[in-house]
Amino acid sequence: MNQRHQEQLDSALKAALASEMKQLYFVACGGSMALFLPSQYMIDRETNIPSFVYTANEFVHRRPKALGPGSVVILCSHSGTTPETVNAAKVARAQGALAIAFSNVEGSPLWEAAEYGLHYDWGPEAAAEELNQAILAKLIFGIIQGKEPDEKFDRAIAAISKLGEVFADNKAKYAVVARTFGSAYKREPLIYAMGSGSCYGPTYAFAACLLQEMQWIHSGAIHTGEFFHGPFEITDYDVPFVLVKGIDETRPLDERAEAFLHRFSDRVVTIDAAEFDWTGIDEDLQKYFAHLVVGVVFRQFADELAEHRGHPLSVRRYMWKMEY
Amino acid sequence: MNQRHQEQLDSALKAALASEMKQLYFVACGGSMALFLPSQYMIDRETNIPSFVYTANEFVHRRPKALGPGSVVILCSHSGTTPETVNAAKVARAQGALAIAFSNVEGSPLWEAAEYGLHYDWGPEAAAEELNQAILAKLIFGIIQGKEPDEKFDRAIAAISKLGEVFADNKAKYAVVARTFGSAYKREPLIYAMGSGSCYGPTYAFAACLLQEMQWIHSGAIHTGEFFHGPFEITDYDVPFVLVKGIDETRPLDERAEAFLHRFSDRVVTIDAAEFDWTGIDEDLQKYFAHLVVGVVFRQFADELAEHRGHPLSVRRYMWKMEY
Numbered sequence: 001m002n003q004r005h006q007e008q009l010d011s012a013l014k015a016a017l018a019s020e021m022k023q024l025y026f027v028a029c030g031g032s033m034a035l036f037l038p039s040q041y042m043i044d045r046e047t048n049i050p051s052f053v054y055t056a057n058e059f060v061h062r063r064p065k066a067l068g069p070g071s072v073v074i075l076c077s078h079s080g081t082t083p084e085t086v087n088a089a090k091v092a093r094a095q096g097a098l099a100i101a102f103s104n105v106e107g108s109p110l111w112e113a114a115e116y117g118l119h120y121d122w123g124p125e126a127a128a129e130e131l132n133q134a135i136l137a138k139l140i141f142g143i144i145q146g147k148e149p150d151e152k153f154d155r156a157i158a159a160i161s162k163l164g165e166v167f168a169d170n171k172a173k174y175a176v177v178a179r180t181f182g183s184a185y186k187r188e189p190l191i192y193a194m195g196s197g198s199c200y201g202p203t204y205a206f207a208a209c210l211l212q213e214m215q216w217i218h219s220g221a222i223h224t225g226e227f228f229h230g231p232f233e234i235t236d237y238d239v240p241f242v243l244v245k246g247i248d249e250t251r252p253l254d255e256r257a258e259a260f261l262h263r264f265s266d267r268v269v270t271i272d273a274a275e276f277d278w279t280g281i282d283e284d285l286q287k288y289f290a291h292l293v294v295g296v297v298f299r300q301f302a303d304e305l306a307e308h309r310g311h312p313l314s315v316r317r318y319m320w321k322m323e324y
Numbered sequence: 325m326n327q328r329h330q331e332q333l334d335s336a337l338k339a340a341l342a343s344e345m346k347q348l349y350f351v352a353c354g355g356s357m358a359l360f361l362p363s364q365y366m367i368d369r370e371t372n373i374p375s376f377v378y379t380a381n382e383f384v385h386r387r388p389k390a391l392g393p394g395s396v397v398i399l400c401s402h403s404g405t406t407p408e409t410v411n412a413a414k415v416a417r418a419q420g421a422l423a424i425a426f427s428n429v430e431g432s433p434l435w436e437a438a439e440y441g442l443h444y445d446w447g448p449e450a451a452a453e454e455l456n457q458a459i460l461a462k463l464i465f466g467i468i469q470g471k472e473p474d475e476k477f478d479r480a481i482a483a484i485s486k487l488g489e490v491f492a493d494n495k496a497k498y499a500v501v502a503r504t505f506g507s508a509y510k511r512e513p514l515i516y517a518m519g520s521g522s523c524y525g526p527t528y529a530f531a532a533c534l535l536q537e538m539q540w541i542h543s544g545a546i547h548t549g550e551f552f553h554g555p556f557e558i559t560d561y562d563v564p565f566v567l568v569k570g571i572d573e574t575r576p577l578d579e580r581a582e583a584f585l586h587r588f589s590d591r592v593v594t595i596d597a598a599e600f601d602w603t604g605i606d607e608d609l610q611k612y613f614a615h616l617v618v619g620v621v622f623r624q625f626a627d628e629l630a631e632h633r634g635h636p637l638s639v640r641r642y643m644w645k646m647e648y
Contacts, residue, residue, distance in 0.1 A: 023374060030553025041386065048390040050347060050374030057549035058520060061574040062365065066372040084549070190514060190542055196382060207544075208554035216558050218514055220531075220544025225381035225408070229354025230532035232642060234540050250385040260648050318556060324584050 001129050001138070001161075005119060009138055012100045012116035016139075017146040019098050020070035024051040024143075027059045027088045031209045032076040032102075035133060037201030038291040039074075039140045045249070047147045056084035060091050069096035074139070076101065076132060078122070080108020089113035100139075102132050128164035133292055141288075156288055162280035163289065167296045169277040174297050181269055182304025185240060188267075190218035194243045194257055195294075196225055197250030198287070199273070202295040206242065210302035214313040217305075224257040225250070232260060240267035242301070244294050247273040248287040271297050325453050325462070325485075329443060333462055336424045336440035340463075341470040343422050344394035348375040348467075351383045351412045355533045356400040356426075359457060361525030362615040363398075363464045369573070370468045380408035384415050393420035398463070400425065400456065402446070404432020413437035424463075426456050452488035457616055465612075480612055486604035487613065491620045493601040498621050505593055506628025509564060512591075514542035518567045518581055519618075520549055521574030522611070523597070526619040530566065534626035538637040541629075548581040549574070556584060564591035566625070568618050571597040572611040595621050 001009070024043060026036035036053050043051040054062070056075070067073075073092035077085040080103035090113050092099045101114035104122050111117040118139070121130035128134055138157055145153040185191060191211055195203030204221040211219035222231045224243070235241075241261055245254040251274075261268045273290035281289060306313045318324060325333070348367060350360035360377050367375040378386070380399075391397075397416035401409040404427035414437050416423040425438035428446050435441040442463070445454035452458055462481055469477040509515060515535055519527030528545040535543035546555045548567070559565075565585055569578040575598075585592045597614035605613060630637045642648060 030550060033550070033553070044388045044390075045386060046389060050376075050390065052374075052376075055547055055549040055553070057577050058547065058574055061576060062369060062521060063573070064368045065370060066368075066374065082553075197386060208550065213554040213557040216560075218542065218544075218558060220542075223379055223382065225379040226354060226357070226532065228648065229357070229379070229406075230537040232648075233537040233640060234542060235642070236540075239542075249387070250382055252385060253381050256648075260642075264642070316557060318559070318584075318588070324552065324556075324580075 001135070005130060005135060008116070008118050009135060009142075012118055013139055013142040015098055015116055016072050016100065016143055019072055021049055021072050021143075022070040023066055023072070024049050025059065025064070025067065025071060025073045025092070025097075026051065026053045027056050027073055027092075028076040028085055029056050029082055031205050032078065032085070034201045034205035034209070035076060035136065036074070037204065038198040039136060041198040041248070042140055042144065042288065046144045049147065056082065056088040060084060060087045063091060067092065067095045067097055071095070071097035073097050073099045074102075075099065075110060075114060076103070077108070077110045078104050080105040080110035082110070086110050086113050102136065128167055129160050133295070134160050134163055137288070137292070152284060155282055156285050159281050159285055159289070163292065165280055166278065166289070166293060169279060170293050171296060171300055173277050174300055178297070178300040178304045181301050182308040186305060186308040188217065188240050191240045191242060192220055192222055194222045194224050194227065194241055194254075195246065196223055196253045197246050197248045198291045199244045199246035199248070199294050202291050202298055203244050205295065206298040206302070210298060210313070213319075214302065214315070215305055215309065215311055224253040227257050228260070235261065235264045237264070237266045239265055241265060242269045242271065245270060245272040245274065246287075246294075247290050325459070329454060329459060332440070332442050333459060333466075336442055337463055337466040339422055339440055340396050340424065340467055343396055345373055345396050345467075346394040347390055347396070348373050349383065349388070349391065349395060349397045349416070349421075350375065350377045351380050351397055351416075352400040352409055353380050353406055355529050356402065356409070358525045358529035358533070359400060359460065360398070361528065362522040363460060365522040365572070366464055366468065366612065371471045373471065380406065380412040384408060384411045387415060391416065391419045391421055395419070395421035397421050397423045398426075399423065399434060399438060400427070401432070401434045402428050404429040404434035406434070410434050410437050426460065452491055453484050457619070458484050458487055461612070461616075476608060479606055480609050483605050483609055483613070487616065489604055490602065490613070490617060493603060494617050495620060495624055497601050498624055502621070502624040502628045505625050506632040510629060510632040512541065512564050515564045515566060516544055516546055518546045518548050518551065518565055518578075519570065520547055520577045521570050521572045522615045523568045523570035523572070523618050526615050526622055527568050529619070530622040530626070534622060534637070537643075538626065538639070539629055539633065539635060548577040551581050552584070559585065559588045561588070561590045563589055565589060566593045566595065569594055569596040569598065570611070570618070571614050
C-alpha cells in the first residue's frame with residue numbers, strides 16, 4: 001500500500017481503537033453501502049462490537065438513539081458528494097461520534113465532513129491493494145485485531161497484497177463462463193441474484209447496481225435463507241437466477257438453495273467461491289476474501305451482459321442528467 | 325387482552341427486563357421476520373439497546389460472537405415447526421441467551437425450545453389485540469418503557485385495544501382502492517414494493533410473501549432511501565410500483581421517491597399512512613402503529629389481486645407439497 005494511504009489508514013485505525021467503539025455504524029448508499037455488508041458480517045462473527053449497516057438517508061432520519069460519543073461511523077462515497085452520506089457524516093459528528101470516511105476525492109464534501117479521510121484509487125489501472133475494498137479490509141482486520149488479537153488477522157492483512165493476482169487469476173478463470181452468461185441471458189427481462197453471509201453484499205450490488213441501474217434489467221437480491229420462506233414460489237423452469245455459494249459459515253444456506261433451483265429452474269448460474277483460484281491465500285483466510293472475488297466475477301458477468309446487449313454499463317437515463 | 329395471553333406476556337417481559345439485555349436479536353423467517361423489522365426500528369429509535377433482525381438460518385450459521393448470557397432472542401414461527409427458527413432458539417439457549425418465542429401453537433417445537441412462549445390468535449375471527457403483532461407491540465413498548473420510561477408508552481399500550489376498530493375502519497376506507505388495484509394490476513408480471521423506516525417490514529412482506537409466494541408475481545422490496553442509488557434506473561412509464569409513505573421519521577425518503585415515480589411511471593399506487601383513519605389513536609402515537617395498518621391494506625391489495633387473477637392466496641406449488 002502506498003505511503004499516503006498507509007498513513008491515512010494508520011490514523012483512522014488508531015482513532016477508532018482509541019474510542020470506546022460502543023457501536024460501529026456503516027453508512028453509505030447503493031454500491032458503497034453494499035461494500036460494508038461483508039464488513040458487518042466479519043465484525044459480527046469476530047467481535048462483540050454491535051455493528052449496523054444503514055443506507056445513509058435512513059441513518060440521517062432514523063437517527064439511532066445510541067449514536068453518540070463512543071460511536072464510530074464509517075462512511076463511503078466515491079465522489080464524496082452524495083448528499084445523504086455527507087449529511088450522515090455531519091449528523092454523526094454533531095452527536096459526538098467519530099466519523100471515518102472513504103472517498104476517491106480528497107477534499108470532497110464528505111472528506112471535509114468527517115474527522116478522518118481514507119483516500120482510495122479507482123479504475124482499471126489501480127493496484128488492487130489501493131482500492132476502497134482493500135483499504136476497508138485492512139481497517140476491519142485492524143479493528144478486529146485490536147479487539148480480539150489473533151495471528152491470523154496479521155496474515156489476513158499481509159494477504160491483501162496478493163489480491164491483485166487473485167483477482168486476475170479468477171477473471172481469467174471465469175472469462176468463458178462470463179461470456180456464455182452474457183450471451184445466454186441477454187434477452188432476459190429479469191434476473192434474480194441470491195446469496196448469504198459475507199457474500200450477500202456483492203449479491204445486493206449485482207442486483208441493484210449492475211442489473212437494475214446499469215443494465216435496466218429487473219432484479220432483486222434474495223437471501224438464500226429467506227428464499228424458502230416466500231420467494232421460492234416464483235421459481236419456474238424459465239426464471240433466471242444467479243446464485244453465489246460462499247465459503248463462510250452460511251454456505252449451507254446457499255447449497256440448499258442451489259439444490260432446489262436445479263430441480264425447478266433451467267436458468268441457474270452458480271458462482272462458487274470454493275472453485276476460485278486461491279493461489280497465494282492461506283486456506284483459513286479465503287473466506288474473508290471470497291466476497292471480493294465474487295464482486296470481480298459479478299462485474300465480469302455484467303461487462304459481458306453489457307457487451308452482448310449493446311448497453312454499456314456507463315449509460316444512465318436519470319442519474320447525472322437531472323435533479324431528483 | 326385475554327388472561328392467558330396477558331400472563332404469558334407479563335412473564336416474558338419480566339424476564340427480559342430482568343436480564344442485562346446486552347443485545348436484542350429478532351429471529352424468524354419470511355413474514356414472521358418481517359414482523360420484527362418495525363420492532364427493531366422502534367428499539368433503535370427509543371433505546372440504547374443494540375438490536376438486530378436475522379433470518380433464522382443466517383443467525384444459526386453466522387452465530388454472532390456477542391450472543392451469550394445477557395442476550396435476549398425473540399423468535400416467531402406461526403406453526404412453531406419452522407426448523408431454522410427452532411434451531412435458532414436452541415442455539416440461543418445453548419449460548420446462554422434468553423429465548424422468547426411467539427407461536428400460534430402452544431407445545432410446538434419452537435415453544436418447547438424457548439424459555440418463554442407467547443401464544444397468539446389468528447384468522448379472521450381473532451380479536452386484533454390477540455394477534456401476534458399486537459402482543460409483540462405490547463412486548464416492545466414494555467421493553468422501551470422499562471428502559472426509557474415515558475407516559476406515552478403507557479398510552480401506546482392502552483391504544484392497542486383500539487386497533488381492531490382502526491383496522492376495520494381502514495379496510496372499509498381502502499376497499500375501493502384495493503379493488504381498483506386488483507383489477508388494474510392483475511396482468512402485471514412484476515410489481516415492485518417500496519418503503520422505509522418502520523414501514524419497510526410490511527413492504528418486504530408484501531414483496532416476498534404476498535406477491536412472490538402467494539401470487540407468483542415477480543417482485544422485490546426497494547428501500548426508498550436506496551432507490552436513488554441504483555434501482556431507480558429501471559423506472560419507466562410501464563413499470564409498476566406500490567409505494568408506502570410512512571408517518572415516522574423517514575417519511576421524507578418516501579416523499580422523495582413518490583415525487584420521482586410520479587414523473588416517470590404511470591403505474592404508481594401510494595399507500596399513505598397520513599391519510600389513514602386514525603380515530604381513537606392519539607396523534608403522537610400513530611407513527612408506532614402505521615406499519616400495522618399498512619399491513620392490513622397490503623393484505624387487502626393482495627386479496628383483490630388474488631380475486632381478479634383467480635389465484636387464491638392459499639395456493640402453493642412447493643411449500644407443503646414436498647421436502648426441500
